[in-house]
Amino acid sequence: MDDLLLNQFLLLGAVLFCLGVYGVLVRRNAVLVLMSIELILNAVNINLIAFGAWRGDVAGSVFALFVIAIAAAEVGVGLAIVLLIYRNRRSVDLDDIAELKG
């Protein structure tokens, strides 16, 4: 894989990452925030795999697999929390959930 192709992958990852960060910061809906986190993680996965392919090293792919597995667990826990919050408050709007305010 040449440097040009790598750059395209890295660009894709950067765009995805920025989209994810944007989603995390501005979305009110907790489910959408979770989805945005998935975007960030996948952007990282793209980077890992791109660099692994560029270096001819499988370690990148291995790490990406780990990240996918952990992301699945994270989403499971996150959705459970969101579900409980919804049941309690009939809303998943993050602006309403400010119980940790000092």
Place this chain on the structure above:
Amino acid sequence: MLDIAWVIPLIPAASFFLILLFGKRMPFKGAEIGIFALGLCFAMAVVTNVQWFQRVDDAEHAAHATSGAEATDEHAASDAATTEHATESHADAEGDEATESPSSAAEEHDEGGAAAEGGAAVEESHAGDDAHESDGGEDDHAEAGGAGGGHTEFEVEPVRESITWWSSGGIDFSVGMLLDGPAVMMLFVVTLISLLVHIYSTDYVGGDRRYTHYFAFLSLFSASMLGLIMSENTLQLLTCWELVGLCSFALIGHWWEEKPNSDAALKAFITNRVGDVGLICGVIVLFFGAGQTFDIVTINEMAVSGEISHLVLLVGACSLLAAVMSKSGQFILHTWLPDAMAGPTPVSALIHAATMVVAGIFMVGRLYPVFFQGLSIGVSGVNLLAVIGGVTVIGGAGLAFVQTDIKKVLAYSTVSQLGYMAMALGVGAWTAAFFHLFTHAMFKAGLFLGSGSVAHSVHSFDMKEHMGGMKRFMPKTYWTFVISTGALIGLFPLACFWSKDEILAGAEQLGTGYTAFLVVGLIGAFMTAAYMTRCVYLTFHGEPRGHAADAAHPPHESGPRIVVPLYILSGMAVLAGFTNLPNTGALDFVPDSWALRFEHFYEPKGEYFPSVLDTFSHPEFNIGIAIGSTIIGLLGIGLAAAWYFRGLGPHGLTERNKVARAGHRVLVEKYYLDRLYTDIIVGAVKGPIAKAAYWFNQKGIDGVINGAGTAAVRGGQFVYDKIDQGVVDTIVNGSGAAAEGSGQGLRQMQTGRVQQYAALLFAGAAILAGIFIIVI
């Protein structure tokens, strides 16, 4: 037994606590504990005495052997003499063994009282054998002492045990025992008298509301006196001395509900405090004088050898004399002693015979080198101790004439006899003083218990109001009282004849100014005879008066618990004098094994006692003095008998003659000493001096104190206002405020909105990444 003699004082001490704790629950209200404890003590004291005799004799043998060995080198002639003596005495011993045994047994009975066992008698007969040798070897003796020359040289080693009580500043304060002749003798006296007093008291104070308490204090009294006589150092002596004072206070004030009794107890205690100051000073002076030690043996050795300067000894001896004057009732601090009659009679007997008042005499005898050297007893013409003793002899005897209370007669008699002891010590007759102490303890206890027996029957101590003719009601008490009186007067061959003559001979022997004390002693003997005859007459003869004449309740003889101690004590009054039979002068026919037993066994032998000095001497028997004093005593009895029994003489003189009335008044007022103390000294202190002190207190001391207080308050206010409130609080509050402010500021950042946190996180990460890129 000698090594564990230190348990003897601990037994009554334990008994004190046991009686206090369990006494009330016991069948005899605690009396049995006390009697058992004292009985045990007495048995142990007898065993201690017997073993001490053995020790003295063993030491005698040893000294004899070494002096013989030395003699072979240096003095061939004396060697020959020694061997001759040895063989001679050996032959004598064999010859005398059989004949002497019974007589020696009698002697032991005399020493050991009713408790003479067969074993003790056998032991005494051994002692008899040795006397020959010891007397024969007297010349060699001095050589042995001189040749030894070491620092600590005992001819008879005292038993010494001590443990460190506590240490402070490199000085060990120890507690222990020093068991030598005088201590062993006192052990016997104290335990015997105390035991008899215990038994007597079960009847005398029976049914008293504080019966248990009474016995508890009797035990503690005995314990503290036993502790005092066995004291190994002056500090322990001081402690026990104070304990004795405390117990006497408690017992004199036993019936404290009546004001005079509690006053008497206070007077005894406070008068003794005056002397105690002297004792404390003396102990401190001797402590530093002897190179920071309280050890009695060391102090004595250094005093004998002259290592302590004469001035220090003089100051120490004078300080200690104050203590002797108060404790042993010497003129002018004797005033508490007659008042101490307010206590129960057995207590008076105990105080006057065995414990309290002899403590002072014992202390002088214990630290005798200090007095001997400090007051230059051997060399000067006259000294303070002898003068105090002499004045007390006459002063006490004079007061005894005008008393109507039988116990007060006896109390002044004690004062007078204690004067004899002090005088004897003052003229260097140590053995005579202790011998007199020994005999006096026996017959004076007998007299007190006898007077108690009479008072028990007529419920009064007043001879003039409530007694008279008691002879027919109380024959047993009468005869024991008369025997004890005879012993006190010094009739041949009763106890005091021997001891008083030894004192008089001592006063005569030293010469050079001490002869005056011989005259004092003889006058004292005359007065003693007269006032005791008066006392016997008023109590036992003539017509019954007052309670004694009460037909509804005629007086009756006391019970066995009162009479038996009287028998024992009057028996001792007869026999005690034979313990120190002289064998010099007109009495040189007395066998050596009988003579001077008391001196032989009880006088300390060694370099801690002034007998090693040239100036120390033992009085010899003087037939002239003996006959003279007897005649004077008989004269006293005769005059008093003529006055009271026959009604001869110028009766009513005190009403007619101004001089006689004035003299009588002085005696009744007790030489105005109580007036001096209460009105003049106390009055002066209470009046102007107290006022001046109050003024000074208010104006001077209070001014300083108030000033200091005000200054402290002002200073405190300043510190509070400026430093505390200004500086410290600003810092403290400031730090608090700063913490709160920063907290409030930081609080704003914690919105609780997760997305904001995430934004900050990303912003931070981005900044870090930027730095990372720029740096790398």
